Amino acid sequence: MTTQTKDALVLECETGNYHTFCPISCVSWLYQKIEDSFFLVIGTKTCGYFLQNALGVMIFAEPRYAMAELEEADISAQLNDYKELKRLCLQIKKDRNPSVIFWIGTCTTEIIKTDLEGIAPRLEAEIGIPIVVARANGLDYAFTQGEDTVLAALVQSCPNLKPSTTVDDPAQATFIQSLLQWPLTNTGMTANASVPKGSAPQAKHPPLVLFGSVPSTVVNQLTVELNKQGIHISGWIPARRYSELPELGPDVYVCGVHPYLSRTATALMRRKECKLINAPFPIGPDGTRAWIEKICKTFDIEPQGLEEREAAIWEKLEDYLELVRGKSVFFMGDNVLEVSLARFLIRCGMIVYEIGIPYIDKRFQASELQLLEQTCRDMKVMMPRIVEKPDNYHQIQRIRELMPDLAITGMAHANPLEARGISTKWSVEFTFAQIHGFTNARDILELVTRPLRRNSSLSELGWTTFVKDVSPPQGPLGVASHPATHGLRTSEESGKGSAKVIDVKSTNVTLPIA
Numbered sequence: 001m002t003t004q005t006k007d008a009l010v011l012e013c014e015t016g017n018y019h020t021f022c023p024i025s026c027v028s029w030l031y032q033k034i035e036d037s038f039f040l041v042i043g044t045k046t047c048g049y050f051l052q053n054a055l056g057v058m059i060f061a062e063p064r065y066a067m068a069e070l071e072e073a074d075i076s077a078q079l080n081d082y083k084e085l086k087r088l089c090l091q092i093k094k095d096r097n098p099s100v101i102f103w104i105g106t107c108t109t110e111i112i113k114t115d116l117e118g119i120a121p122r123l124e125a126e127i128g129i130p131i132v133v134a135r136a137n138g139l140d141y142a143f144t145q146g147e148d149t150v151l152a153a154l155v156q157s158c159p160n161l162k163p164s165t166t167v168d169d170p171a172q173a174t175f176i177q178s179l180l181q182w183p184l185t186n187t188g189m190t191a192n193a194s195v196p197k198g199s200a201p202q203a204k205h206p207p208l209v210l211f212g213s214v215p216s217t218v219v220n221q222l223t224v225e226l227n228k229q230g231i232h233i234s235g236w237i238p239a240r241r242y243s244e245l246p247e248l249g250p251d252v253y254v255c256g257v258h259p260y261l262s263r264t265a266t267a268l269m270r271r272k273e274c275k276l277i278n279a280p281f282p283i284g285p286d287g288t289r290a291w292i293e294k295i296c297k298t299f300d301i302e303p304q305g306l307e308e309r310e311a312a313i314w315e316k317l318e319d320y321l322e323l324v325r326g327k328s329v330f331f332m333g334d335n336v337l338e339v340s341l342a343r344f345l346i347r348c349g350m351i352v353y354e355i356g357i358p359y360i361d362k363r364f365q366a367s368e369l370q371l372l373e374q375t376c377r378d379m380k381v382m383m384p385r386i387v388e389k390p391d392n393y394h395q396i397q398r399i400r401e402l403m404p405d406l407a408i409t410g411m412a413h414a415n416p417l418e419a420r421g422i423s424t425k426w427s428v429e430f431t432f433a434q435i436h437g438f439t440n441a442r443d444i445l446e447l448v449t450r451p452l453r454r455n456s457s458l459s460e461l462g463w464t465t466f467v468k469d470v471s472p473p474q475g476p477l478g479v480a481s482h483p484a485t486h487g488l489r490t491s492e493e494s495g496k497g498s499a500k501v502i503d504v505k506s507t508n509v510t511l512p513i514a
């Protein structure tokens with residue numbers, strides 16, 4: 001079986017089932033990000049149970065989300081959708097008085113074709129609170145698409161930029177910038193030197209809006225990095241408050257920070273006629289540098305000190321790099337961050353056998369794919385195959401053959417793989433960790449190396465194997481296990497009887513809420 005090609009990236013498509021969280025889980029991080037919002041998920045008991053489980057830890061935090069549970073009378077159209085939703089929204093207004101209510105559609109509203117978009121404008125005029133309708137549901141490929149759907153819906157609510165306040169073209173903006181900087185350049189100072197560290201300079205280029213939900217610390221870090229290059233961010237989607245949404249229009253440049261936001265990018269270009277900066281994503285020092293360089297290039301700005309900045313970060317990562325160099329990794333595909341993470345790990349010296357990914361928008365990820373190709377050439381490694389919509393059965397066969405040091409996988413496959421002696425890392429952890437920007441590269445490697453470090457620590461203690469006393473029946477994936485039959489043994493003990501010896505595993509990871 002061929003798993004790699006030599007010269008160019010190969011994109012394949014299998015016809016596997018989706019094994020992903022439901023995208024309505026995006027509520028868990030978006031309601032915290034947009035502080036004055038309320039999320040109303042309109043679905044059935046199943047959705048309620050899922051949210052309760054996924055967000056159960058927030059029960060004491062007075063969350064700003066709720067379930068509108070559809071019952072038989074709703075589904076059989078005996079109740080009036082409009083009246084029911086009005087009743088709920090008035091209740092939300094009375095209890096929480098949010099600046100915006102998000103209606104999150106589900107599989108059920110999709111299947112019974114509830115006209116949420118038709119009801120929302122009438123209702124928001126009546127109750128006086130804007131309503132944003134986002135159809136995030138289990139019919140999507142990846143759970144991260146929930147955020148994409150909400151942000152794409154939010155684009156429509158952004159105010160329009162008045163054309164007179166912008167400069168049309170980057171070349172013109174740069175000319176104006178050079179005029180403004182004339183006294184500085186004549187005194188030997190640079191524009192950057194005149195800008196205090198961390199402060200936002202005056203915009204001397206067309207407006208730049210970034211999109212993607214990241215914690216405020218990451219927002220600050222990326223803002224500071226761009227400010228150092230004399231680039232000012234006009235706003236973020238999502239903003240901290242609904243009233244702070246940035247102005248959008250044909251003169252506005254937009255750039256994404258997550259690889260899974262292709263719908264948002266399309267909405268920005270089609271509905272608001274914004275100009276998309278197609279850059280690699282700011283994940284890892286290499287990606288962050290390439291992301292900043294691309295933005296600088298768009299605005300005709302010469303990047304300052306980026307090479308040194310990147311080199312300094314790599315130097316600080318050396319303790320982690322020693323652990324990962326030469327190790328192999330296999331991405332099963334789960335959250336659409338796979339290409340960016342694989343590119344970073346190849347740069348770290350790892351061998352990537354396969355990049356499984358639930359779906360890939362090749363246009364939105366074009367620069368990231370180019371950077372991946374370039375990274376493979378620079379590191380003189382073979383190009384990994386990219387498998388869209390992977391068939392897990394076939395992936396397991398490939399994993400069995402290749403025996404990678406680490407598989408980055410969705411939760412469904414982690415335990416079965418561990419039971420087969422493959423170390424795993426849940427891909428969902430990369431979704432909730434802070435992985436963007438120069439300094440957060442450490443956090444990515446912290447996650448990647450955790451199973452590798454755990455294995456070596458346990459072997460130092462003599463706990464080298466994980467023993468399964470009873471061989472369970474083999475399913476189609478060739479894996480099955482029951483916790484009651486598992487136990488840790490030392491290597492001497494593990495050789496006894498009919499026990500099956502496999503590597504040690506750990507499952508004590510909780511779902512973090514960003």
Ligand code: SF4
Binds near residue numbers: 024050107139
């Ligand atoms: S939206 Fe669909 S997939 Fe998601 S929890 Fe509800 S029923 Fe399940």
